[in-house]
Amino acid sequence: MSPIERLTRELGRLPGVGAKTALRLAYHLVKGPKENVRRLARALIEVADRIHPCPVCGNYCATAVCSVCEDPRRDQSVICVVEEAFEVGAIERAARFRGLFHVLGGRLSPLDGIGPDDLNIGGLIGRIEDPGASVGEVILATNASVEGEATAVYLEGVLRGYPLRVTRLARGIPVGSDLEYIDGTTIAEALAGRREMEAR
């Protein structure tokens, strides 16, 4: 197997990259400056060498504890629970949430054989029960999919015994959307969750 074939095979393992795309990417890399290829290789090696899950929240980080968990200015009383680490970034980009995160590492999905024991739920309980902590609210920010919803319902049951607010992200019309393109279930949720107009 030639180096180009080997690179094509490795690129073809990436999600959403089929055989033809892998070949196109490989030849793009071969044709371009070698420095670009080496820089991508270095970035990969750095990730393999340095990135690990934060022992507290499960988000990926290159330091002993992730930057959110070790930031004393973050509100230690609120934990936002997400399915996957990259969703932390989506919430951080919104720049609205100042609490902590907890990454489950997936969602309940019986069809895929993923049950509660496969998710980082024990870590969440440990954080809530930690005598040094004072968690007052857990926001369930799992996805608005069937599995995400089932995961939220399951977690709500697990957390019911604790003196906590357990909340869920609001359902509604995404900002910038036209109503005519929104499905009926979302409109029903948006109606159920309607709020008073604030005085201007």
Add this chain to the structure above:
Amino acid sequence: MSPIERLTRELGRLPGVGAKTALRLAYHLVKGPKENVRRLARALIEVADRIHPCPVCGNYCATAVCSVCEDPRRDQSVICVVEEAFEVGAIERAARFRGLFHVLGGRLSPLDGIGPDDLNIGGLIGRIEDPGASVGEVILATNASVEGEATAVYLEGVLRGYPLRVTRLARGIPVGSDLEYIDGTTIAEALAGRREMEAR
């Protein structure tokens, strides 16, 4: 910039990979086995270290001369000219052509500022004029696009002074296609290039 951000940036340089896809790929790599990440990095480094253009035909190879050029069983009298190195693979997979290749490294495209001097045309002339060679036919296998066609017409002019057959890949209906989906220009070309049915 964190290692994940750096990897996302490098992946985002690949063609067809936008910011969101780059992020998704980066997290896929972070979440999977580290060995997969290292294997991709090794494949990249191997390509950067070992792959270079064949000094004869311009195809990429890891050896002094590419495997087609150094194969004495290939028909040395026919050179198939392609725009890009990856098109050599497309023709090789058809397993019909037994001659040699020549990679131009692009196509004439005045709008992109690519003229004859930017293509490996001098190398082709050198191969034809080489007293030790005996090239009898040059197949212009540039793409069936406007630029590919213009490149073929230009090359035909350059090669006119040499005692050579200069041929072009046939235009026609792709195998397996329904006529109703074929554009009129292709049908016109297929009619113009129609051939006698062979006796069975």
